[in-house]
Amino acid sequence: MPPPRQPLVVPARRALRLAALALVAIAALGCAKSKREHCDTLIDTINPHTQALSRAVEKLASVQTDATVVDALSKVATDADASIRGIELTDKRLQSLAAAYREQLQTAIALADDIAAADGKTAQLYGLVNAADALIARQDEILAELNEYCATGS
Numbered sequence: 001m002p003p004p005r006q007p008l009v010v011p012a013r014r015a016l017r018l019a020a021l022a023l024v025a026i027a028a029l030g031c032a033k034s035k036r037e038h039c040d041t042l043i044d045t046i047n048p049h050t051q052a053l054s055r056a057v058e059k060l061a062s063v064q065t066d067a068t069v070v071d072a073l074s075k076v077a078t079d080a081d082a083s084i085r086g087i088e089l090t091d092k093r094l095q096s097l098a099a100a101y102r103e104q105l106q107t108a109i110a111l112a113d114d115i116a117a118a119d120g121k122t123a124q125l126y127g128l129v130n131a132a133d134a135l136i137a138r139q140d141e142i143l144a145e146l147n148e149y150c151a152t153g154s
Contacts (some may be wrong), residue, residue: 038094039150041087046146047100049080050139053108057132063115063125070116073132077108097146104139111135 033041045050056073063069081102118124128154 036087038091045083052076057136060129074109074112077105081105093149095149101142104135107135
């Protein structure tokens with residue numbers, strides 16, 4: 001009677017388990033986004049909102065004759081904040097830059113509220129519109145930092 005062929009079964013199962021674990025590990029690594037992908041996602045989300053916010057701030061020059069420009073500023077900033085808040089970033093520097101950008105959006109919303117409350121007072125409106133211009137300048141600085149960071153390595 002020939003001996004049973006048992007020794008091959010155990011190594012085969014072990015090999016299958018190791019192969020399955022390797023596939024799970026590869027799949028997990030494959031699901032992780034690279035720095036480049038996170039950068040692209042953040043930039044693609046921020047760019048249209050930055051342009052819209054810049055246009056909304058430019059329109060504040062007509063706030064005394066068109067009160068709807070204040071609502072437009074608030075809506076643009078609120079929409080941008082919601083879009084950026086929805087992005088999951090694992091890179092600490094990108095998280096920091098996104099947070100700084102969102103702070104500027106919160107400032108824009110507060111400025112819109114202050115402009116609405118100024119009730120046509122020219123001196124107060126002038127100062128608030130200048131603050132909105134400074135906000136755009138700060139956003140440009142954040143975007144420059146973001147572009148510089150994303151241009152370096154992956």
